[in-house]
Amino acid sequence: xxxxxxxxxxxxxxxxxxxxxxxxxxxxxxxxxxxxxxxxxxxxxxxxxxxxxxxxxxxxxxxxxxxxxxxxxxxxxxxxxxxxxxxxxxxxxxxxxx
Amino acid sequence: xxxxxxxxxxxxxxxxxxxxxxxxxxxxxxxxxxxxxxxxxxxxxxxxxxxxxxxxxxxxxxxxxxxxxxxxxxxxxxxxxxxxxxxxxxxxxxxx
Numbered sequence: 001x002x003x004x005x006x007x008x009x010x011x012x013x014x015x016x017x018x019x020x021x022x023x024x025x026x027x028x029x030x031x032x033x034x035x036x037x038x039x040x041x042x043x044x045x046x047x048x049x050x051x052x053x054x055x056x057x058x059x060x061x062x063x064x065x066x067x068x069x070x071x072x073x074x075x076x077x078x079x080x081x082x083x084x085x086x087x088x089x090x091x092x093x094x095x096x097x098x
Numbered sequence: 099x100x101x102x103x104x105x106x107x108x109x110x111x112x113x114x115x116x117x118x119x120x121x122x123x124x125x126x127x128x129x130x131x132x133x134x135x136x137x138x139x140x141x142x143x144x145x146x147x148x149x150x151x152x153x154x155x156x157x158x159x160x161x162x163x164x165x166x167x168x169x170x171x172x173x174x175x176x177x178x179x180x181x182x183x184x185x186x187x188x189x190x191x192x193x194x
Contacts, residue, residue: 008126008129011125026114029108029112030108030126031144031145035186046100048127083175088172
């Protein structure tokens with residue numbers, strides 16, 4: 001099963017001994033901080049986990065594969081993720097100490 | 099922004115102590131890391147989702163020396179940006 005916000009909120013609830021709704025609100029506030037930061041164009045770096053980067057993509061010519069029509073795709077801003085070396089090694093080893 | 103700045107921002111915007119804010123952030127990223135190690139999918143609505151992508155072994159080259167090297171198979175978390183974040187981070191349609 002996929003890891004979801006509900007599961008993470010339950011862990012926060014248990015470890016910090018908070019009411020369920022507070023645990024969920026705290027997590028949402030944390031996610032909002034991350035989203036605002038990325039929105040402002042600033043990267044987020046979590047040591048031992050990875051880095052969320054904001055990448056500027058230039059406008060480029062593309063083609064609609066269905067109609068074969070040429071068009072200009074506008075400049076975009078996208079989010080990318082780079083996994084830290086430490087986490088990468090953990091994922092690729094059989095070590096499950098975490 | 100790094101982990102320490104995240105902790106103090108979360109502390110300022112909630113009623114948590116600094117230690118609790120640090121704990122929340124630790125729980126969050128530890129959960130994700132554990133899911134990756136177990137090969138599980140992660141889905142954080144509005145933010146992002148991850149799945150573990152398996153890469154096969156291939157023969158690559160050392161870009162400095164040009165020597166052929168065998169790259170062993172590997173697994174990496176594959177990031178997919180969530181709809182809300184994607185729309186918020188991109189240029190606004192009416193931006194100057």
